[in-house]
Amino acid sequence: MKTQEAHSGLRERKKQRTRDALLRSALELFTTKGYDRTTVDEIAEAVDVSQRTFFRYFTSKEETAFAVQDMVESRFVTLLRERPAADSPFEALRGAVLDAWDTLGEPIEEVVPVELHMRTYQMIESTPSLIAVHLRRSTELEEEIARVIAEREGLDVEADLRPRVTVAAFSGVMRMAGRLWGAGEDISVESIREVTESYLDQLGPVLAGKWRTE
Amino acid sequence: MKTQEAHSGLRERKKQRTRDALLRSALELFTTKGYDRTTVDEIAEAVDVSQRTFFRYFTSKEETAFAVQDMVESRFVTLLRERPAADSPFEALRGAVLDAWDTLGEPIEEVVPVELHMRTYQMIESTPSLIAVHLRRSTELEEEIARVIAEREGLDVEADLRPRVTVAAFSGVMRMAGRLWGAGEDISVESIREVTESYLDQLGPVLAGKWRTE
DNA sequence: TGTCAACTGTCAGTCGCTGTCATTAGCCTC
DNA sequence: GAGGCTAATGACAGCGACTGACAGTTGACA
Numbered sequence: 177m178k179t180q181e182a183h184s185g186l187r188e189r190k191k192q193r194t195r196d197a198l199l200r201s202a203l204e205l206f207t208t209k210g211y212d213r214t215t216v217d218e219i220a221e222a223v224d225v226s227q228r229t230f231f232r233y234f235t236s237k238e239e240t241a242f243a244v245q246d247m248v249e250s251r252f253v254t255l256l257r258e259r260p261a262a263d264s265p266f267e268a269l270r271g272a273v274l275d276a277w278d279t280l281g282e283p284i285e286e287v288v289p290v291e292l293h294m295r296t297y298q299m300i301e302s303t304p305s306l307i308a309v310h311l312r313r314s315t316e317l318e319e320e321i322a323r324v325i326a327e328r329e330g331l332d333v334e335a336d337l338r339p340r341v342t343v344a345a346f347s348g349v350m351r352m353a354g355r356l357w358g359a360g361e362d363i364s365v366e367s368i369r370e371v372t373e374s375y376l377d378q379l380g381p382v383l384a385g386k387w388r389t390e
Numbered sequence: 391m392k393t394q395e396a397h398s399g400l401r402e403r404k405k406q407r408t409r410d411a412l413l414r415s416a417l418e419l420f421t422t423k424g425y426d427r428t429t430v431d432e433i434a435e436a437v438d439v440s441q442r443t444f445f446r447y448f449t450s451k452e453e454t455a456f457a458v459q460d461m462v463e464s465r466f467v468t469l470l471r472e473r474p475a476a477d478s479p480f481e482a483l484r485g486a487v488l489d490a491w492d493t494l495g496e497p498i499e500e501v502v503p504v505e506l507h508m509r510t511y512q513m514i515e516s517t518p519s520l521i522a523v524h525l526r527r528s529t530e531l532e533e534e535i536a537r538v539i540a541e542r543e544g545l546d547v548e549a550d551l552r553p554r555v556t557v558a559a560f561s562g563v564m565r566m567a568g569r570l571w572g573a574g575e576d577i578s579v580e581s582i583r584e585v586t587e588s589y590l591d592q593l594g595p596v597l598a599g600k601w602r603t604e
Numbered sequence: 605t606g607t608c609a610a611c612t613g614t615c616a617g618t619c620g621c622t623g624t625c626a627t628t629a630g631c632c633t634c
Numbered sequence: 635g636a637g638g639c640t641a642a643t644g645a646c647a648g649c650g651a652c653t654g655a656c657a658g659t660t661g662a663c664a
Contacts, residue, residue: 187610187661215650226613231652304526311525312518315565337592344562352554378551401630401641408642429619440644445621 301358515572
């Protein structure tokens with residue numbers, strides 16, 4: 177899934193270049209023409225390969241839309257695991273997301289410009305068929321995150337509700353933030369980082385029963 | 391969307407019968423062969439109409455899978471609105487779901503046997519492409535429910551976080567219950583009602599910070 | 605350099621879904 | 635109750651996502 181530079185013959189490099197080119201072209205087309213109005217044939221044509229070849233790199237048109245998200249998410253999980261053991265579950269989650277936003281370029285820049293990824297994210301948030309897939313992927317990620325949290329705390333995910341409940345609350349807020357950001361004007365990373373942070377900071381008080389913020 | 395009996399000429403009745411037949415055949419095929427392995431042609435053939443006619447009754451194959459859910463959900467919203475004003479938001483939600491399960495037959499029996507609907511629900515919970523759609527539909531329903539709650543409490547949904555947060559927590563638990571039920575053996579209404587109730591009853595203590603249940 | 609395996613293109617076909625147009629069949633009026 | 639109106643349907647053609655099969659091309663490596 178990641179860009180591999182090392183141990184590569186000409187063949188490997190060529191493959192990587194084709195994949196990257198397909199991905200970039202796809203996202204560029206999606207964000208300019210719209211996902212539904214972009215055909216796989218157009219994507220393939222833009223890179224000058226056959227449609228059949230496209231389907232050898234990506235199992236579906238959908239997959240291209242989420243390929244970069246995939247990289248970002250797995251980075252998030254890594255960052256979460258690296259959090260100091262002293263952090264509470266919520267602090268760890270909060271810290272990992274903010275870290276992830278602050279260093280967004282690292283995992284993806286080599287494949288796709290950050291700005292294109294942001295446009296892609298916004299496009300996903302405004303395309304019904306992709307929203308559906310996005311939500312399903314999110315629940316799968318939630319499951320993984322809950323396991324990491326349980327591990328950190330030395331708990332059994334199946335027996336103890338707390339990891340899943342914590343993650344569910346956290347994810348709910350993240351989804352809300354994503355939706356709000358997607359509906360807004362400012363497409364920048366700074367913007368979503370800011371929205372994320374302020375929403376997360378409201379979660380604690382709300383759960384604690386403090387309804388009034390002032 | 392609902393079964394209309396009154397003010398019907400032969401034409402209306404015939405249409406209704408065709409729609410019901412298509413729906414029943416579709417769900418029957420989905421639950422026996424699997425959603426992906428049944429084609430629209432098969433559904434149409436089973437009712438002896440052309441494939442084109444199928445698409446005049448349902449905008450997509452997906453729609454048939456959720457047609458009954460739709461009826462159940464709108465019934466739930468109605469029940470929620472009818473809850474006594476004295477109920478707290480959570481009590482109202484809890485009461486409405488349990489009511490809905492207890493009288494499941496009323497809204498749907500005329501169109502589809504309850505048992506078929508239960509099998510359909512389970513099938514949705516175990517079909518990735520439908521899980522995605524299910525989640526998106528759920529978030530749309532959540533939005534509606536949040537508005538009802540806000541109305542009940544005389545609050546502004548946009549300004550006050552509480553309605554949405556409450557509904558988000560409630561829905562999260564409902565989804566968990568649905569998933570658990572779908573993975574289990576017992577397909578009965580009683581079974582899911584029971585799972586729902588016990589999960590909901592755990593939510594209060596968990597949110598209040600009581601981690602130990604004993 | 606030649607052999608092998610990986611990669612790719614071409615083609616044909618399935619399935620979901622849509623537009624078009626001719627035909628059928630309730631419905632309504634005179 | 636014959637005839638006209640219109641909703642409902644069927645038949646057909648076509649698009650786009652996706653797959654399987656087969657043949658041609660091109661790196662890898664002895």
